[in-house]
Amino acid sequence: MLSIFKITNGKKVAVFAALAILSGLIFELVAYLGFITTQEGFHLYWNLKCISPNLQMGLLNSDIQQYHGNGNAIPVNLFNVLIYITGLVGLVIFYVSKFKEIRLIRFFFSIVFLSNGITLFFMVINAIRWISNPAFNLFLWVLNFVMVIFWCLISFIVLRHYMQERELEMDSEVEDLFGNKGIYESPSKLQRLFHSLVDTCIAVGVCSALVASFYLGVISNDYFATPTSLERSLVILLSMFVLYALFEWLFGATPGKMLTESRTIKTNGGKLTLGCVLGRSFARFIPFESFSFLTYGDGWHDLLSKTTVVKEKRTGIAGRWYWLLPLGYLLLVIGIYVGGEMLEKYRFKQENEKNYSRHYNQLQRQLDKITPNTVIILNSIEGDYSSGHISLIVDKVISDAVEVSIIPNEGVSNLSEMAQRYTQMKPLVGGVRILISDLKKGITPSMSDYISNKIVGFRLPNDNHRYAISDFALLDRPFLSARGKVLYDSQIITFYLETKGSAADLIAAKNIEGDINWAGTLPLQIKSADLNSSYENEITMIANNCRKDENIKSILTLKDSQGCIYQFMLTVQDKECSIEKIN
Structure with a gap:
């Protein structure tokens, strides 16, 4: 059974990559298009979403809150979509090049590994803290935990496989200080700058928000606390240290280096040790260390740790073709924006037509x-x-x-x-x-x-x-109507009603179906209907202890100034509210 995790050829890498990319894109697309219209579908979506890689983009967060017919919101992160698209482009190039061009595939799996590794850590912390809470669902936690481990393991194996498989590029035209030819080829200064920019974005964007969440939620025990400038700076520095140390120790390359097919080795050609990687990562935080690359040779963190960055032997396409990617991303973002605006207008029109049809009936x-x-x-x-x-x-x-x-x-x-x-x-x-x-x-x-x-x-x-x-x-008696929608928030439901009659007092609310507790004190004074503003006619009623998937029936009793009693049946079915006069 464990043979499934043995990466022996590019075809198996392509299968795992396709599973990760397509499952992730499908779940993002389902949320974006608003196919989920029931509470059961909402729960099913979140329970099945663990099949796809759990990308955590941290501070790189551009959530679009997609509100569906059940009153729930499913966030769609555009940066998640861009990562999946990057993986999809890499998968196509990987397949067309007969499994030789691996830059984007490795970068995609590096994000999967980092995101799921951090998620795994937080899942363990949260389980320790909340396992005694009655609301903690152990079955769903185990299911998610298994899938997170699965994607961690798959991405780790893929990255290690290509680290061991790829040979290093030799430059026969360059001599070392002793006149020896054939030393390893080094990336250019521009490529080293590119490494730094990509890795910094990932460290700041992906890691730092999650590290900050751990600090606020676990150490300070206050998720809503605002970190100080010092705390925020320390979190970012710690995130960068973790990213550099973890990836260079396990894979010899950070995500930025994987994009340019570069790798860190010891200057004597030996493998990196943990002590060597830690020293290299610490040296990055020496003041003005970033400017050391302006001089001839390696930077200070290379020299002090006796390491160097070298090129891997290229087996795929020329790197200049990747300059088309920024143009592709720009067109993609424009397409997502324009498509999103059109979709939002369509949904707005559909909702207005639904409301108008209700009003017409x-x-x-x-x-x-x-x-x-x-x-x-x-x-x-x-x-x-x-x-x-x-x-x-x-x-x-x-x-x-x-x-x-x-x-x-x-x-x-x-x-x-x-x-x-x-x-x-x-x-x-x-x-x-x-x-x-x-x-x-x-x-x-x-x-x-x-x-x-x-x-x-x-x-x-x-x-x-x-x-x-x-x-x-x-004119002569109270009358209530429903605006059609109810709003759920945790175990609280808010009903929006309207008065279209004379003044009265709501003196009783009796449940016929559904286990809810009405909030507020009775009697509730209902004013005479306003003829100029529908907002003045709104009546907001709140109930507690409700489930989003249950139907509700309740009898509302009104009493006017003459002592006459009027009763209305309030019904909530499939998240739609209606009200009918009984007598």
């Missing part, structure tokens, strides 16, 4: 069950608003028609004021007969028609304007 139901004292709020759709917004108050329902009073909204802010004006003006403006079929022309099922002002609308007697129905309200 609600208007249709209310029109079908219209009763006296219903307020029909109208908007002019002629483009000329000189007549102002008006409302129709139903006096009487007559089979296929209604008799209404036409009341101007000007100077009226809520239903209480509307009721007073209705009492005063009814003798003068009442008795206007309108067919139900004409009222239905004021509602359009198409959001695009609504936006482009293609609503058919209806006309009122002695009024040349066409009107659309904006909303309904009840």
Whole structure:
């Protein structure tokens, strides 16, 4: 069984690389495109994501929070995507070159090794700290732990295999101090600078945030503490030391050196020892050591540790072709940005259409069950608003028609004021007969028609304007409606309701289905509906001890100023909230 871990040829490396790259890209793509729409899918996503390499980009964090229909957010890290794309390009070149060009493949596996190695360390620390916590899931921890070890081991074996396989490049034209020819070829000053830049970015970006997290969460026991400038500097220096020492001891090369096919050896040609690597890593922090490369020969950390950096024998393509990569990355980033903007606009449009469809269905139901004292709020759709917004108050329902009073909204802010004006003006403006079929022309099922002002609308007697129905309200009794969405946060659920009726007190909330505890004290005062601002009509209710995957039914009981009781059934199913009047 252990033979699976024996790397004997490039084909097996390609298989492991393909598994790592494609699984990682698939999970990032699934999150980015928003395919997950249920709570069960959200849990399944995170449980299966351990199959892919656990990349930790630390400070190089550009998460796009993808909010899905279940109210959860799955972060998509663009730097993770770029690392996977780098690995994919390297895999294609690796295969086309008949498994000879290995620079990008080695770089990809170096990031996998570093990320999973750090993750492994933190998993052990967290298990020690949280294993006694009832919320700690041992099965999922073991599953993730096994997969992290798997990717650590695979990447380690691949990197060691190519370290032992590659020969060093000899330069027969260069003589040493004693006149001997055929010494190892050294990378150029520009390549050494490239090594330093890449390794510093990885150390600062990948390691330092995780080291800082360990310091804040384990040592200081406060994840929200802000590190001081000194602490932040020490964390970065420690991260750089760990990166240099670990990679040069295990593989003889840091990720930056792997990109240029370079390696560190002892000046006598021998293998690096741990003491030699530690001395070399410590020497890097000597003040002004970075400028030592401006002089002839190696830098101080090379001279003091009696080491040197040499070139490996090239077996793949010429390095100049890799200058195309920055252009490719630029086009990729532009494509991701443009595609993301288009996708966001599409999702926004879909969500608006869904909300409009919900609002349309609600208007249709209310029109079908219209009763006296219903307020029909109208908007002019002629483009000329000189007549102002008006409302129709139903006096009487007559089979296929209604008799209404036409009341101007000007100077009226809520239903209480509307009721007073209705009492005063009814003798003068009442008795206007309108067919139900004409009222239905004021509602359009198409959001695009609504936006482009293609609503058919209806006309009122002695009024040349066409009107659309904006909303309904009840003049003489309380009425509640749901905004459709609920918000989950841990074990807390927030309901967003609206009042579309007269003032009342919410005096009771009784659970019929679902184990939740309503927060807040009752009675809760509900004001008369505002006719000018829907935000003034919002009612926020919070419940505790809820599970995101359970359906909820609860009876809300309201009592108005006359002592009359009204009950509504509040229902949450598939994360959508609705409310219906019971009596």
